[in-house]
Amino acid sequence: MMHNSLLILDRLEAANNEPYNRLRRDPHRHAIKLERSVMKLSNVNYLEGQWSVVLEGKLEGMEEAAIDLKDYMQRIGVDIASNASNFFILREDSAVAAGSFCRDVNENAITLSASDISGLWASIVYLEKEISALGTLALPIGRIERAPSWKKQISQAPYGANYLVPDLDDIYLSDDAFRLLIHYGINGMIIYGDWLLYVNNAHYFELNHPHYDHNIAILKKAAKRAKKFGIALYFVAVSPKLDGNHPIFSRIPSMKGAKISPGLKETTKEIYNLCSSDHDSLNFHGETMAGLFREVPDLGGLILIIGGESYYHCFMRPDMTHIDVNLKTNCMRCQTKTPEQAVNALLAATATAVHKVKPEASVMAWPYSAFVWSSDPAQVELLESLPKDVALLSTIEKDELYWKDGYKKRIWDYSIDFVGPAANLLKQAEVVHKRGIPLYIKTETAIGLECIHIPYMPALHKLGYKWEQVSLMKADGVVQSWMFFGMWGSRAEELGWWKNWKPDLAIDEILNIMANRDFGEDALSYIRAWSYMSEAASHFPYIPIYFTGPEFIGPAHPLVFDEEFEQKPYFEARLYYLQENEETFSTAVNEVKHSLALTKLPYSHMNSTMIADEGVDLVQLVISEYELACDYAKAAFKEIQTLTYPMELRSRNFAREEHVIIEFVYRSLLTTLHTYKFLLAKEQSDRELMLEITRLELANTEQALALIAKAPWLDLNRRTDGDFPSSRVMMEVKINNLNKELAAR
Known part of the structure; x- marks a missing residue:
């Protein structure tokens, strides 16, 4: 995907006639003024009187969280005042597990405790959704402890926000974008683009980017702003594809890898990726990615597509014209290896370097369309020797042959029709679970490729059943969308929050809650409509x-x-x-x-x-x-x-x-x-x-x-x-x- 941030900015500003960084979607759009129950119970706090928000701790982002909580409470009718005798307390508590929270409610205080800012935001979102769904100003007195079913939930950027590196400053990617994401339970956001933008290397100087200092500064600021909202940025890194006469190849010929298949335009220029078997090439990958996390420590991790695009190796898109049909690449060095050996060596070089700088960073290998080079459809051979500090990211439904009435449908990409899990995924999960390797599930929470022209498909029963399949995979994390339309803030996307934080609720129960909250007496008609659409x-x-x-x-x-x-x-x-x-x-x-x-x-x-x-x-x-x-x-x-x-x-x-x-x-x-x-x-x-x-x-x-x-x-x-x-x-x-x-x- 090309870098087109300026085109995006011009188009959306012209179309909307409003500042680009002012998102049209409101995180609190479910919040309306609520009534208090007439009949009072002794074990319930009805949020009467005046309330203030108190911070106990120094977590970065606590002030933003407090502003958000005040905003919501004022909208639903709670009297917020600085000198109140009732308190919402946002507390830093190292005893609470990362990403989780505790809530204590008594007669004059509601305390939300977490050890990190992600958990604190989760407690606020949980509180807000609970009250909005209940439809009345009331919270049961007592203590609850909550943890998510999966720790990392990663999304595309919101509609109207940019995800392409390096343009991630607030004019392209505002704080409101992060605020919207966290209100749907999302604590990770995909960014995408060429990693050559972040090269500043004394030994491989021919590949240095002239605007490195600017690019890395913008990325550092964006990651720091996202962190205040409990969100980490995950970089889908796109590797270099270089002119065969590039100076780096003239000085270090061994770095020239496979000649890539011709592109859109007829040209005499030959394009090559960096060799996935060469010492200098692997060293360059490692040094670049380590440098990225050293300079931007708030990055959440890397998403490395090693199948048919993005994180290039010599088996990905080689030009096989006039090459022996028994070979899988035109690179002479890589021909001496199996694809699995070469790809795992590339992943090991990357992950080892990154984890020396940031051990907790997620490095995910995504074999999207790896059937073009792998020895087996489920990439089992690859996974059996996958570096143990590399996680597997795989799709819930892709590459399945779906049996239907009168025909079989090839699920060659994301589908809203087939909810999964694909047979290949089940084989992959078995291997990585046995080896103790983290598993991430890629799904589409609002659409399928049968209907990517809209922000969300109102087939909520179908989408809900897919979330149930995702939930059953017991994954460490979920990547809930690719970059098609932009995260919209719809009920389709909200399903992901409910299945992560309220996994015991059946989809029908969740749909009833959302429909009654949003449509009142017309709820049943909308539920029927969603069923028909499914x-x-x-x-x-x-x-x-x-x-x-x-x-x-x-x-x-x-x-x-x-x-x-x-x-x-x-x-x-x-x-x-x-x-x-x-x-x-x-x-x-x-x-x-x-x-x-x-x-x-x-x-x-x-x-x-x-x-x-x-x-x-x-x-x-x-x-x-x-x-x-x-x-x-x-x-x-x-x-x-x-x-x-x-x-x-x-x-x-x-x-x-x-x-x-x-x-x-x-x-x-x-x-x-x-x-x-x-x-x-x-x-x-x-x-x-x-x-x-x-x-x-x-x-x-x-x-x-x-x-x-x-x-x-x-x-x-x-x-x-x-x-x-x-x-x-x-x-x-x-x-x-x-x-x-x-x-x-």
């Missing part, structure tokens, strides 16, 4: 092509009558993920645009991601599955369509957002169904059917355009994982084109 998600037939087709463009997707349609430039984008085969700091992804629209049925992709039962037509199967998905989504839409927005601020805001997202999902699925039917009719030269579908889709798109006006955050142009055209503009162009086609025939 059924809809169960009929997504396959994981579509990245960032392409109606599943991604939604109702803006055109119906293309002719292969080379005039409006094609309106439906093109720059796709940042394609940076993988480009030179470090290359601007190639800014120079090449890709069509987002399907102009014909994607047979190749369907055949590679679906296996139909004997006698079942694949295209008809896809259409029939989308028909069922549409039916369920329509039922969800109808369930809440007639509900009015109550006057209470809480319900009005929540209801409006949920109405919009449910209808938008329905209209996206309708566009998807219409597109596949249209392309089949086009293939069969059935012009009458094409026109009939066009009329239906025209009406659907007009309704969707009205939704974009109500909720501009649904516009693809707001995304930060690519440079996408405006959904509103695409819809307007599409509507104009469909009207022309109908008028001409």
Whole structure:
């Protein structure tokens, strides 16, 4: 992924017309003024009278935590005053386990105790959620002790905040971003980018970055600001990909590793990664990463993707043109090793160096798409010799063959349909648990690749069942999202807090709590709508092509009558993920645009991601599955369509957002169904059917355009994982084109 922070900043400032560092999502949006119970019980504190917040300790971030607690209490109707006779006490207590807390409630004091700032924030969030869910100003007198089910919960940055290094100062990543994260139980945040930005090495001086001092200072400040909110930054480090004529290769030829497969543009330049078997190369990796933690001690750890991208080795993306089919790399030194030997040597060099500086830092190896080089599908051979101070990070659902009615669906990436656990993960977990190696689970808490065009899929039963599977893995930590849309602060993401801190509650109980809290007397209707949406998600037939087709463009997707349609430039984008085969700091992804629209049925992709039962037509199967998905989504839409927005601020805001997202999902699925039917009719030269579908889709798109006006955050142009055209503009162009086609025939 390329470094595009300035583009992100310009786009979002222009779109929102407000300061970039002022997030639109409110951590306390569940807080409304609450009533006290009329009937008083002797063992309950009703938070009557005046209260003050007192700090007992010197934990960095205590003042921010106190401000947050005061803010919440004032919103719900508690009288906060500096000279009060009742006290909220935030106490540093070394006897409490890290990340955990104790709460003592008596008649005139509520004491929240923790040994670290993460635990103290956890106690405040727990208190706030408990009161909001209860719906009344009351806390039982007595002592409770709480610990999370998993210690580390790591997320993408919030929507509207940057995650790309080095631009992590407060104009790109505000304190409000960290405050939002911690209110959803998240104590870790992913940052991403090229680690060459942090090189200042006397021996490997050719690779020094000219702005090292500035870059490291920004990272240090960001990590320090995050720490005040109990959050650590985890760096997804992207390795150098260098011109074969780079000066470092001229001076130390042995550092030149595999020639990488060609990228987006035709060029005579050959690109190489650093060799994963060379002493100097391994030494350089170790020194750089150790230096990072020495200079930025508040970093939480490293996430090293060693499968198909990011933390490069000579087996990752080698150009195998004219290379013996029995070999797995074009690097002569690495050909003498197995991939597992080379990768584990790279991980050992990295982790050993890091842990000499910061022993508690998490170094996670993530074999995402490692099937391209590994000796077995579950990477068991790799894990059996994985360095013991390296943790495994693996996905809950990826690389499974999911058996469904009439076909098998390849879960080649994140899915909202299949909740896991994947068979490969179970094998991996068995190995690492036996060896005493920490296990982290990667999941998607709000979406799947079947629906990455929205901030969250309101299929909360389905998402809840996935969290239950995550919980059953007994992991040391969870990475709950990749960097697709941005953490949104939705009920979908809140599910992760409930399963971590209230693991004994069933998903139905959690959904009842959230629905009653947010929608009051209409709660049952929203629960039914979520159930229908969960059924809809169960009929997504396959994981579509990245960032392409109606599943991604939604109702803006055109119906293309002719292969080379005039409006094609309106439906093109720059796709940042394609940076993988480009030179470090290359601007190639800014120079090449890709069509987002399907102009014909994607047979190749369907055949590679679906296996139909004997006698079942694949295209008809896809259409029939989308028909069922549409039916369920329509039922969800109808369930809440007639509900009015109550006057209470809480319900009005929540209801409006949920109405919009449910209808938008329905209209996206309708566009998807219409597109596949249209392309089949086009293939069969059935012009009458094409026109009939066009009329239906025209009406659907007009309704969707009205939704974009109500909720501009649904516009693809707001995304930060690519440079996408405006959904509103695409819809307007599409509507104009469909009207022309109908008028001409």
